[in-house]
Amino acid sequence: MKRRSFLLTGAGAAGVLLVGWGVMPPRPRLGGVDTLPVVDGEVALNGWIKIAADGGVLLAMNHSEMGQGVHTALAMLVAEELDVPLSRVRLIPAGHDRIYGNVAMFVSGLPFHPAEVARHDSTMVRSGQWVVAKIARELGINVTGGSSSVVDAWEVLRLAAATARAQLLGAASLVWKQPANELKVKDGVISHPSGASAHYGELAKVAASTPSGTVQLKPASEWKLIGSAAPRLDVVAKSNGTAQFGMDVRPPGLLFAAIRHCPMIGGSVGAVDVAATLKLPGVERVVRLGSYAGSTEALAVVARSGWHAQQGAAALAVQWRQRPAGGLDSAAILAELERRARDADAGDGGFAFYALGKMPPTDAPAGPRTVMQVYRAPYLAHAALEPINCTARVADGKVEVWVPTQVPGLARGIAAEVAGVSPESVTVHVTYLGGGFGRRLDVDFVGQAVRIAIECGGKPVQLVWSREEDLGHDFYRPAGVAVLRATLGEDGRPSSLRITSAGDAITPRWLERGLPQLAGPVDTPDKTASEGLFDQVYEIPNQRIAHVATQSGVPVGFWRSVGHSHNAFFSEAFIDELAHAAGQDPVAYRLAMLKDSPRHRAVLLLAAQQAGWPGYGTTQALPPGRARGVALHESFGSIVAQVVEVSIVGMLPRVHRVVCAADVGIVVNPGIVAQQLESAVVFALTAALHGRIDIVDGVVRQTNFPSYPMVRLADSPRIETHLVASADPPGGVGEIATPPLAPALANALFALTGKRQRELPLTA
């Protein structure tokens, strides 16, 4: 299918989905005052903001805090527009109203090339974005993911706060009978030169019935908080053991459950002997679990402590059954992906996410000016440090769930479905997340916990997976293979670029699991499969970037930076190969293809200068045995360049230093942005050096951290982060520094050893 006809089909489907959407007014995202329940003299001014009697500001927080600092960043937006100190903003959980749904993430899922998006006159881009935004607003799906939280909140939260402020000023004006333009606001106190003064709490009631009039957002020149490295709101609680993660909730009468899935992915539970288990002290019962939102069948053991539950689970004697289609095998899948990619490369197959100019025929004889290579990436597990868990209570037709989740609405949906109650009968408490990285966009464990709780006579039960169950039953970052081909022109730069990748699409599988009502009978092309390949900004006149969507049977999910996580390795290592084939400096080679991309140029130059790359700023000589490599990558609306310095210590690559430059648009909190860039570098380094999940006969070979190793403090490089000043709207932050690390490291290793590695993880 041609790309444009696909988009039109998508728009048509949207029309069918939302009968009558064309005549509906845009859904206001500020929400009404009845969206927020009030207690103790609180006054709601819209669906996001309440004013407490003491003048404090209560913000309905719709995003999950999983380390990315979103609670602090969003509170800053509100404090800024309301002119209150950050410490005066308290977070309250947002409910399930549609205004809390994520719009930005769905809009960014459209497969537009950045060049098309930048051309604001493109009717197709604008109408596509409009339609999807409209759908997203109607659906109102609350998701923390896709590095979209600040992007999504940027307009609506500032507007909510500014509107509230305008109403409070209007109230003061009414009460004091003074013109609003003579009023001043400082730290949540409104005053007038006549001597009148009141804090927000004293004016809130009147403000609630005062129209806001025309609301204006603060100009950037007046920002005090936005752009400052305000301390995170969660540091104290996360330094003294009081921060409450999902595993830490302790409702009265709590029972504990351990789980054993069929070790073979997609397999089932056969005969079970529970006698030994039920004899153990502390064990209460065994619960058989079917498949919930993509999970493999399992058995759960309920006991009076987590350890007793684990002992009980270990004592189960079970006949596990392989899935009917046979055991999954990751090596065979990778071989098949390569075959599919090569076939599609030769035959103009796959779905072309981007086509430009005129491609040379694929059967043209390879010459000295053509480069063709095949790149590979393995499956990966998330391994969030807080093991997968969910606490549930089912009693009197009501369900209560405590869960570290990125998707509270989906958690509510599956809890209701499993318990056979309406969504309104389900209360979801979102705790802190001990890491998410995309794993907690799935709700399989919520379904399991509710099913177990149904058997527990109204008592709450906390299901905790062991690390072995986590690594063995994840929704993995898909394995991928790409065939990359370029023809170099007289100047050494590519005159054509053909990339044909193959791998499982994530979004359709995720929809089937979590939002089956949105899953279509036929998969539409999934942008995440080709992101990082089709959307490159290098000025290459002839391109065909296509993807072959496969269905391997391995459960696949979103993993920090999603398609970019491996596609950036493919594309940026290949570009490096081209630079070397052309005999050109890798930085200069890239800059020559970025003539019309000033933001990308600036980021790449900043990284090169700070790293002391020869020819850029002051050259920094490297000690013997050390080399550097570079990579540049745009993802989630932000641009990152990294220079990695590597040597070989023992038999392993040792990364000493990573210089990371980024343009993330307007920076809300530079301290948190620096944290996130550092975080993504270390996360990516673990994957680049150690990350691989192997599946044999349906069983994942890696079982715990000894066989799925992590970078630790001793292996952690010096990381230097630098931001390009920008007045563009905020881009994503949490994932953006993950993609360029692997290619920069691979390129450094090539510079060091002369050996080009085209498969992850990397070796010495």
Added chain:
Amino acid sequence: MEIVVNGASRALPDELASPQMPLLWALRDLLGLTGTKFGCGVAACGACTVHVDGSAVLSCVTPLEAVRGKRVVTIEALGSPERPHPLQQAWLEQQVPQCGYCQSGMLMAAAALLATHRTPSDAEIDAAITNICRCGTYPRIRAAIRAVAAQR
């Protein structure tokens, strides 16, 4: 069975607290001290680090019988709101935590290190802090430990 946790003798229910039960689960599920975390269960991640008689110990593989008559200290008693441990103050100044899940174990490991090494070298920090942080807060952890050592 009784164990001494954070300066107080705590009774554990006999029908559950067997000598082989790991300290971690007794702390979390029998005593409600949830600041100490479960991460791997096989002494590979350090999230469960506590102090036993002042030394850093991985509580997920430490049976209750091994701590009888000894002093167990958990993150809940590392400092107090009025008097935070210098490392907790440094954690704030360096803005160390992200998701925060590993930080109890990190702090307990770092506090045990500083108790025996007033100004640890980088190599000593590397050797002592082998805990896993999935968010990659390592550079800030190193900086925070150095900052506390530098004040001494």
